[in-house]
Amino acid sequence: MKYSYTKQTNLDFDEAVIQTKEKLVEQGFGVLTEIDVQATLKNKIGVDFDKYVILGACNPVFAYKALQAEQEVGLLLPCNVIVYEKNRNVFISSIVPTVAMSMVDGDELPEIAQEVEGSLQTAINNINK
Numbered sequence: 373m374k375y376s377y378t379k380q381t382n383l384d385f386d387e388a389v390i391q392t393k394e395k396l397v398e399q400g401f402g403v404l405t406e407i408d409v410q411a412t413l414k415n416k417i418g419v420d421f422d423k424y425v426i427l428g429a430c431n432p433v434f435a436y437k438a439l440q441a442e443q444e445v446g447l448l449l450p451c452n453v454i455v456y457e458k459n460r461n462v463f464i465s466s467i468v469p470t471v472a473m474s475m476v477d478g479d480e481l482p483e484i485a486q487e488v489e490g491s492l493q494t495a496i497n498n499i500n501k
Contacts, residue, residue: 375472377493378465382501385423388462389455392427395495396453401429404450423457429466434488438473441480448472451492464499466492 381388393403405428413421430450438445453466469492473485 373471375468376465377468377489377496378463379496379499381462381464381499383462383499385455385457385462388464388499389425389427391499392453392455392464392495395498396427396429396492398498399491399495400431400433401451401491401495402432404428404430423455425455427453427455429453429492431488431491434484434491437484438481441484442476442478445473445476445478445481448476451488453492453496464496466496 383391396403405426407426407428409424409426410421413419428450429452435449438449451467451469453464455462455464457463469485469488470482473481
């Protein structure tokens, strides 16, 4: 089961992070958290790792709908979007909400997850190469 939606870009890493945040905002998401995995791993356990940022993105309208349908769905929020560099290539990837939410019972969640998924994919697709 594929749980991520990924796009490779020709942008450099820092520009890809900037554009990803901008495109998420255009789709109604805010970035609540930003984790620099490379720096964290270096500081905490002294290992070198590729450039890798995790963005915790949340669209308050979708979050509210999902929480009304199932309060414990907050365990799956916010939606993670990652920007990473591998072999000198830069990738942007998001969780696939329909897959993530498939483990939760609830009649309303699949429709909400589809809406979120469409918005996340639009944000990623609109990032300029």
